[in-house]
Amino acid sequence: MNIHEYISSGIVESYVLGLSDREEAAEFERMCREHPEVKTARDLFELQLEKQAFVNVVAPPERVRKGFFAELDQAAAQDSSAVSSPVVPMSAPGHQRTTGNWARYLAAASIILLIASTALNFYFFQQYKSYSTRYNDLLAQNQLLTSNSNTIQTRLRSYESTISRLTDTNVTVVKMPGFPKGPSPASLATVYWDKRTKEVYIYVNNMPRAVPNKQYQLWALVGGKPVDAGTFDVNGDTVLLRMKNVLNAETFAVTLEKQGGSPTPDLTQLYVIGNVKT
């Protein structure tokens, strides 16, 4: 019989459960010493059995615990008196015994106190660490919320001012569609021109982003002569952009120019153009 046949013969279970006879048990113990795989199989079955023994268990009545603990304490008391009696001097046995016990109780009490205080320290330190981590997390969260809130307020203010421009009756609205022969005929931008204050705002409805190192430049044309009205970028935030004040204009137009603008427009780069309705 080889070792695997031996292991799977049922001897492991029979030995562990106490069902094998003396001879079989002795042989099994010898096999465990000589063959580690037999011992491994035994350990495994014992663990399975132990695990199973804790499933669906029933608690015994409390009196068993009290009874057993009482026996233990009684035995311990007998033990300690048996140990301490030889050192008791003949003159004052009772007195010595009490001091000895007192010292023992004090020592025991102080050790218990020490353990308890160590445990409490550890517990409070863990609590402290946990609260400190949570506090820092909350702080970071709070900062994030504040900065989000600031961003949102800024955007809200710019939307509010956009709406107030759009609804102001003194403002002239100039639609500038894409120039058909220009680089981007599908573009559209709108100029809001307050003729009383001369303030000019531009709203980019649809224009491509400027290539690097280039900027869009707004021109006001009076009698065919272009006047610079400032430069702007298209960055996806669709809000009103404040431009330079314009005194007079018949037409507004936007060209793509070098960064910072040019003195005169590059007409090959005319994106949008629109007339002021009178």
Next chain:
Amino acid sequence: METTLSYNESELVKSLKERDNQSFKYLYNHYSNALYSIILQIVPDQELASDVLQEVFINIWRKISTYDQEKGRLFTWMLNIARNAAIDSIRSKAYQNSKKNKEFPTVVDVHTNSQMTQLNVDSIGLKKTLETLKSEHRVLIELAYFKGYTHEEIAAMEEIPLGTVKTRIRTALTQLREYLK
């Protein structure tokens, strides 16, 4: 403080062998449910099973110096003490009853006829896995493990050859093992 202490098995065995009372209390708190449940499978009467349990723990306390870690886990050792004590108790009870009343000559009858408070322990541990066995196997495990009969006694009672008893018990045990996994 005693309930917050915990031991690994080697530490526990070491403290037990030093006869440290705290470790025996830990042992009780940790293992009494499991051992009580095993005793109940053999001794269904809760009062009697409780007495057996207390006796088992006192025996563990007395015999701990004979426990050899090389031969198996602590729990296995305690399990066998519990099983033996439980079987002893039903046998002596059976003995007393049979002296009082000659009409109940067997162990099995004593249980089913006495007015005992019984729990349904069939859902616990090994007993539960018994249901998965063929009846010819289950009977043998019942007799050998839960009633404590020797293979020879079983062979005589069941009128089957001793070799067959041994083979069937071994087969049943390897099957039980599959269900324990």
